[in-house]
Amino acid sequence: MSVSIPGLEDAGCIMLFGYNPAASHPIVARRIVRAKQKGAKIIVIDPRYIETARIADIYIRINNGSNIAFLNAFANACVEGGYIDKEFIEEHTTGFDAWYETIKKYTPENTQKITGVDPATLRAAAKMYATSETGSVLGYGMGVCQQLQNVETVHTIASLACVTHNIGRPNSGVAPVRGQNNVQGSCDMGMLPNMYPGYQKVTDPKVREKFAKAWGVPVEKLSDHIGYRLTDVGENAAAGKVHAFYNFGEDPLQTEPDADELKKQLQGLDLLICQDIFMTQTCEIADVILPGTSWGEHDGVFSASDRTFQRFTAAVPPKGECRHDWQIFSEISTRMGYPMHYENTKEIWDEMRSLCPNFYGATYEKMEGLGYAQWPITSTDPDDHGTPTLFLGGTFTTPDHKAHLMAHDWEHPTELPDEDYPLILCTVREVGHYSCRSMTGNCKALSVLADEPGFIQIHPEDAAARGIEDGQIVRAWSRRGETYTRAHLNPRINKGTVYMTYQWWVGKCNRLTLHHTDNRSHTPEDKFSACNVEAIADQTWAEKHVAKEYAELKGRLADEAAAQEVAPKGEPVLA
């Protein structure tokens, strides 16, 4: 996020594009309610009439898969209406003419067939967003990122913010809100195939030299090329490129697309290591399972979505033989000939800070109790809490410090609906559950509020055409697989599309989703594939069937985990 979460309240206008904060981040939705109470204008653009649409000044129902066409027309309306800031464009951006060459082809009128949006409403929204005196924030989420043209859409959003000067000044910017508590942190820490910690490129020889020196390894030992992406692990395993997969605290068989195919691919690996706190579906097929400590049992720092580092502390001792994750990595590394040893998380954090100039000022002392540090933060001055808003004054992180405007042509999604698979499938979030559900599914209140086989949201007219009633178990299937889940008739969604929350193990939407990733970010196109849904006449059978599947799955995982109750026999494995 170029803006901070608290700062959202003071924006003059908040435009949400493919982002449903009430389900993904209720605390962010709260800030938007408060912004509205303070007089902000709210624009919501989404195929669903989401909670925030209820308080929106303008709501636009956009067709699934039409993001680039819509945003190009939106930018076109901004130029045509005279809402762009020519001075800012001149001084702080490059490439306007080439950008406009593409944008001018997309008018509100000629894109209406693709987007389904009335030109007058689009123009009104463009005016509202672009002309807010206080400043506008453009919030987006997975509705942008899990599409075929995800990177292109992010380029287009950033360019739109630049030409209307809704970035580079207070109370304005772009707000991609991260889904998991520490996705921002994983990226900050260099859990990326192209970046060292602090967003320092692996392909930069100077960066490699710095890290080689700090880590005491010859620089030739550090790989000079970009590594593989997680979303390609299945294909790489099948192609014989990857032989071992060390899976730390993730459950790809629940969260990645086309789960049945991925399972086969991972089963073919020479070695699958899972380091986790729960017996997940991925742990079930692992060769080795290493018990890490849980949140609540260790100390550390998380990075919130708005770049805020905050400390968390251990409340209870580790269960059983669980060890801290960093201890486990250090011990394996030592055994493999590269000794690592740390006494505590502060020692690790301080080493990291010394290598990342943008994080250097985030000391543990500053983050004691309710303290925080928002990067970039270079000063260790206890009163300096960092940078709530990025790019103030229009200075960007490019070599020429200017924003490079980018526009792209619209392409249709990969798998369009057809006669056999007439419905669009889009994956969404369950408000009371999280990620693969291994954590929230083990919490009593949250599991009572929503449980298997999960839900498929379907428009009442699509349901009526199939004889489906609210609350009934239905069968949903695609070219990849099938699943049984519960119909939720929802008049707030658009006709022709069904929405499945991705937290369910029995009603698993990733049996259906298409595994297609884009070339740049390698993100799966989870928001668009084709499927069909049908009613099941015998609901008694259906209820029993899903209950049985659920009981069997839980029983299987409990049986696998039961192995840990039997003390080791003492025979060395490697003998």
Next chain:
Amino acid sequence: MANKFIVPDPGVCIGCKTCMAACLAKHDRGGEMAIPRLSVTYTLTVSAPVACHHCMDAPCVNACPVGALYEDPANHRVAIRQERCIGCRSCVMACPFGAVDIVTRTEPLVAGCEVFGTHEKAYVIKCDLCVDRPEGPACVQACLTKSLRLMDEDELARMQAQKRTDAVAGAGELSSIAGARIA
């Protein structure tokens, strides 16, 4: 003193069900049923939780043939005597808000110190205003947009007074006497 009740501000509600989770957790102890006593309800344009209104002339109390539901003026509410409930569901039918439910649980059939078997015991599930909770209703405290509030006689009177003031604000325009429109 009139009964109290919990009311939502639907404009501010974000439909997140935090109230339901807090309610469930509050009641998940001392043998109570782990079920939320209010339920967030969605229409095309409105999201808001629905809970017992603790009516002053409560249809559920009137409909209950065994006195399992009763007026509890000391606590300004409609209260429950679970031991009397026979699960007839008259209250479920009588409640105009759909805010009362009956749930059964298998329990041992005991006489003295002897267990004779099991039976299905019925329970009335509805808002009890968390009268045993010093901080007040769990849902009101948990609501992160401050959409929920506990309405009592004073609050209701303030609201009425404000509405009367708003209603009369433009009435000067209707005056037959010149000059009376000065606000």
Next chain:
Amino acid sequence: MEKHYAVCPYCGAGCKLNLCVEDGKVVKAEALDGITNQGELCLKGLEGFDFINDTKILTPRITHPMMRRTKDAPLERVTWDEALDFVATKLSEIKAKYGPDSIMLTGSSRGPGNEANYVMQKFTRACIGTNNIDNCART
């Protein structure tokens, strides 16, 4: 009741809370006045702590190292030394046979925190010698 400050392990909003402990067990989460959450929590922050206590509602906690002696063998509890030796030996063998880029690692964007991830990527780059490390930012 002991209280330990924490940051919610669910969405990216960064809500500050106290974990309240009684008899060695987390029994309650209470909102703190953090910079992003201002004393408020959503249902996950408020009621999403009891998984720590191994409730076994969905699936059990893993509390001991386990492994399979062969691909088809059932899981078996082993000592830490055995598990760590096995992992180190197997990874070294695979690296020697197919090169460092034949090993893929993924970090955790959930409960472990930044320090654990920093150490894992250091292990990946300095010890294994590959940039094959990623996280779940895409799903």
